Amino acid sequence: MKTFTYNDMDFTVEKVGKGWEIRKGSTVVASGLYAGLADAEAEAKSIALAKTIYPVGIRIIGPDVTHPVTVGDIKYYGPDVTHPNFIYWNKDSASQPKQL
Amino acid sequence: MEIKGKVALVTGGGNGIGEAVVKFLVNKGAKVAVVDMSQKNIDRVVADVKAMGGEAIGVLGNVTSEADTAKFIKATVEAFGQLNIVVASAGIIKDQTMLTLDKETGKVSRKMGLDKWQPVLDVNLTGTFLTIRDSSEAMVNGGWEGILVLISSINKVGQVGQMNYSSTKVADALLPKIVVGEFQMRGIKNIRCVCIAPGYTATPILAGMNQEALKAICADIHLGRLVQPEEIASGIAHCIENDAINATTLEITGGLCYKGGIAK
Numbered sequence: 371m372k373t374f375t376y377n378d379m380d381f382t383v384e385k386v387g388k389g390w391e392i393r394k395g396s397t398v399v400a401s402g403l404y405a406g407l408a409d410a411e412a413e414a415k416s417i418a419l420a421k422t423i424y425p426v427g428i429r430i431i432g433p434d435v436t437h438p439v440t441v442g443d444i445k446y447y448g449p450d451v452t453h454p455n456f457i458y459w460n461k462d463s464a465s466q467p468k469q470l
Numbered sequence: 471m472e473i474k475g476k477v478a479l480v481t482g483g484g485n486g487i488g489e490a491v492v493k494f495l496v497n498k499g500a501k502v503a504v505v506d507m508s509q510k511n512i513d514r515v516v517a518d519v520k521a522m523g524g525e526a527i528g529v530l531g532n533v534t535s536e537a538d539t540a541k542f543i544k545a546t547v548e549a550f551g552q553l554n555i556v557v558a559s560a561g562i563i564k565d566q567t568m569l570t571l572d573k574e575t576g577k578v579s580r581k582m583g584l585d586k587w588q589p590v591l592d593v594n595l596t597g598t599f600l601t602i603r604d605s606s607e608a609m610v611n612g613g614w615e616g617i618l619v620l621i622s623s624i625n626k627v628g629q630v631g632q633m634n635y636s637s638t639k640v641a642d643a644l645l646p647k648i649v650v651g652e653f654q655m656r657g658i659k660n661i662r663c664v665c666i667a668p669g670y671t672a673t674p675i676l677a678g679m680n681q682e683a684l685k686a687i688c689a690d691i692h693l694g695r696l697v698q699p700e701e702i703a704s705g706i707a708h709c710i711e712n713d714a715i716n717a718t719t720l721e722i723t724g725g726l727c728y729k730g731g732i733a734k
Binding site for chain 1 (some may be wrong): 524550
């Protein structure tokens with residue numbers, strides 16, 4: 371079992387029976403994954419999958435009324451495009467098969 | 471195509487027909503990605519699949535968003551290594567007649583607004599397009615055997631009060647002809663496309679309906695009752711398993727008739 375915090379969310383990946391389970395808090399996000407794979411590989415894949423299902427994307431935090439870049443009272447923080455799990459919809463869509 | 475061991479993605483998988491399809495396919499041995507707009511519904515369905523001993527992932531996603539579509543397809547392939555069955559069952563209704571008249575003056579008192587028109591087109595038609603476009607892309611480039619299942623409705627014939635909904639559902643029913651024609655033209659032989667047109671089905675959408683009106687509807691169904699979501703799921707499973715069913719729309723209505731007994 372491994373727990374980790376990602377993008378302010380708490381996840382657990384754990385082998386349950388033959389497959390692996392991903393939980394966000396106490397909620398099951400995925401079950402029965404990667405049966406037959408070595409534990410280390412399955413754990414790594416489960417962690418990566420959790421980050422794909424919950425991509426960093428755009429986080430809106432506000433209002434930061436003192437910030438110079440504002441739209442009304444709301445400061446828009448852009449996406450973290452340097453994050454390894456950030457999804458470029460056009461690029462990833464076109465390149466998806468090449469990653470398999 | 472045998473369902474056992476295949477990977478399915480079901481949009482709108484959090485309730486109604488979509489949920490029934492998820493559970494039916496899991497029972498047949500498929501691994502399933504449950505995509506929905508409601509995290510609560512996703513969590514419930516994934517928990518149910520886990521209790522069934524099945525394999526599933528739940529992905530929150532809006533089918534009208536290209537980014538979300540890329541996300542849920544990527545997550546499915548990442549989880550299960552391939553994609554074979556796509557059931558685009560996400561759909562909404564926002565019923566209203568185009569014009570409403572004032573009873574006293576006979577003048578128009580209300581028009582259907584874009585707030586009722588556009589979201590229905592976005593989810594039911596654009597969402598379906600994006601789902602099958604990007605799923606086909608993955609299937610073609612992955613070289614996987616696949617089938618795209620679209621959900622139309624018996625109301626594709628044109629239901630009053632549903633100018634928006636019926637327009638999308640007649641379009642959805644048309645898509646398999648075009649998609650398979652284009653696959654043929656491009657030499658894509660590994661993917662089929664079919665559409666299911668359910669009749670009045672016992673889903674949460676109908677549960678909120680006026681029960682007297684519902685009783686009147688049932689009187690026009692030869693079967694004498696609403697179609698159950700599991701019966702739609704069973705029809706979809708048959709389409710998946712029978713490779714000869716392709717480029718067509720299958721109505722599953724229980725025998726919906728006009729008053730007087732002529733089948734619609």
